Amino acid sequence: MKYGETRFGASFFPKGAPFFPSGEKTLYFLILASVFIFILWPIAAVLFKSIFIQGQVDFSEYITLFRNKKYLLGNSVLVSSLATFLSVVLGTCVALYLTHCRGKGKKLIFGVLLLSIISPPFVSSLVYIMLFGRRGLITCKILGLHLNPYGWHGIVLMQTAGFTAIAALLILGILHRVDRNLEFSAHDLGASTLTILRSVTLPLALPGILVAGVVVFIRSLSDFGTPIIIGGKFTVLATQAYLNVVGLYNMPRAAAMCMLLLLPALVAFVIYRRILGRFDYVGTGAQLETGRKRIRLSRGIEIFLALVTWGYITFEILKYGTIFAGAFTRTWGFDFTPTLAHLKTLSGTKLESFFRSLRYAFMAGAIGAVLGVIIAYLLERKKIAGGKALDFISDLPYIIPGPFFGIGYILAFHHPPLMITGTAFIVVVNCIYRQLPISIKSGTAVLKQCDPNFEAAARDLGAGEKNVIKDIVTPLMRPAVLIAFINTFTMTMITIGAIIFLVSPETKVATVDMFGEIKRGRIGAASVLANLIIVTVLAVNLLFSWLYVRKGKKDRD
């Protein structure tokens, strides 16, 4: 990767790699400064808050945590590990089914996977209680069971369901690239399909599987909503950090918990960066395969994969079906008469929040995409001083749990010169920088596929740097911008973890309204909002992926 290429001690802009036309050097410094301010400073602010109590260095919060609350860290790691293991296993099965089997309905599977990565959090937990609660539709009304749904098992189940989709898509990306000739050779040499999968396909896909594991692990660690709603007595660090802010008014302890949460995340992060040195997962444009060009798996394995995949997909369809039905059911659990009454709850201020969400998401998406792609270009093509630091810092938001990033922003930006709490700016900026790692990755993925000699050739032919950027780099980067835009847009539309700490009455967004409705127990109204968000995000996603595919086709023609 770029580490080796970055030379410290070399002059800022060595020969052979001309920087932007003069004057635009400032751009680089601005970007570097912004990354320090909007990523590193909030993290440092949380650290300071946890160790400076009333103006003195004081580790008492950490001592209390380790003495009395060690189990919290244990709980967090336990739940995340289980959810990660299950999601990765399921995700691998789904991905294998998509690439290696000849079943029907792959478009449907793909659509459901997409749906579940773009739906807002809390939706799962809401459905869990609607379906599997003590008086849930399935467990109680249909099966007549009286189970206790609250506890770690509920969290693991719903997190697994939620994260399997992202794991499957990441693994799918790398399975596409596994050379099928290797599989055929093994087949011709007489290996059974199980052996081929075990000793050829899966080892080759291992980096993707590991990345999927790390991504799921970190997401699960930072999920505070699911344990709040369905954890019962069982609680985890992220939840306690959130509650320490909103319930106990104890910011230093919340900060210390955030720091503690960072430990397992950092371990995962180190693994992630090691692997990513060799592997890029974004922008692989997961297409569908029919499975015809692959080795034929044995009947047993095919049936097994099909069962697992369709089992999962059925569960997900049930989940979204429930949310859809919830929006049009009079009183879930007691009176299942269809009604349009809940639609009326979408009154003035809620629509306003929804459109505000859309505006913020467009802004964050557009700015974030451009910023990410520029940083990617700088990192990938220019040998710049501080490049390594820039690369490392801009990757950090990936492992910072949402509440941590939100609390950090409150602590960092409430006094001059950067007094931006309570403004729209802070919400948008938070979303941009939280998604920056993905925006950058989508840029580097595209750049890696393009030969730098194109740019060199143009320069040799006498093109100025301006023309190189305008005529060569910009057109090349268009797909990267699209992917980065759509990711930041989607995440801004559905996020809540960080911005719940940053919104003010004037900057309230749709997910905050939805969370409020869930808090008030208005399942119908919450479902209406959830549906509105899901449909909007899905429409924008489909539109953009269609653009992306068309663009790809045109380029090939």
Add this chain to the structure above:
Amino acid sequence: MHKCKFWFLMLPLVLVFAMAIPLKTFAANQELNVIAAYNAKHDIFDKFSRDTGIKVNFLDMSSGEVLARMRSEKGRPLADVWFGGGVDAFIAAKRDGLLEKYVSPQAKHIPERFKDPEGYWTGISLVTVDFVVNTAVLKEKGIDIPKTWSDLTAPQFKGEISMSNPSISGTAYFILYSLLSAKGKVKGWDFFGKLDKNIPFYAKRGSEPPQKAAIGEAAVGLAPGLWKGLQDQGYPIKHVFPEDGIPWWPAPVAIFKNAKNMDSAKALVDWALSKEGQKYLKTKDPRFPARKDVPPPKELKDVDKNDFIHVDFIQAGKERNKVVNKWQERFAK
């Protein structure tokens, strides 16, 4: 050609984007930002806007969150007005210098014990604790509707009672503090010990127990106020006011220190405390009005005010840490 198509596709997006903007221009010339913890906020602030022409942006936030955020932002106002919530949080905010002093002309109609003596906050209404009971669940289990706190300790309620965690929820803390003071320390702690056996887990928000009872996840939820919204949705719930003591506290309104829209903020406080305002509030969220000259809503006409447990709110705020820690030692892991 390609570019053309690109923009053709972008057009709907741009339109959506543009649609979002005119909504903002509907805004009246005056605006007001409110942090609210009150039921039926939409209706209440709509009515206020119609009456005064001031547009309200509001955000639902728990009292603890307001305090935590204001403290970490070094007193920077989150909004103009803080509307409803736990009186303990308002007392703490006053102590921290986060509130603006404002004695509304209407405040003279509010009894002394519902307002701050120095005028930093004024009670709008009284929040009373009640049992939200799911009649369908009780019928199915063949249990009678509980009438007193002691009823809740009966073994048939095992696993069927939802209460929030007093270290997080103001409602639960007032239940704890009030019953301890009504029953006396020894009997009080003994009661919570028995109650604890029937509670499968402590909810993390004050608003959760009534909701859990409504959807049948619990038979009884210990709740702040009446949950008209849940009843209107058709859940089979009934509100029961315990005969052996009703914890209560005033839900205040206050103006944040250095509020941007000071005049509009005062207008909202005056409106909420006025006779008409109080009448409107009680129809939307049925609570006891703070004003002497406004009768309680019909939903509360059977409630005997003699059952109220009176506590000293300032003392309750001071003892909070001590009491909560003791509770946690006993009942929290």
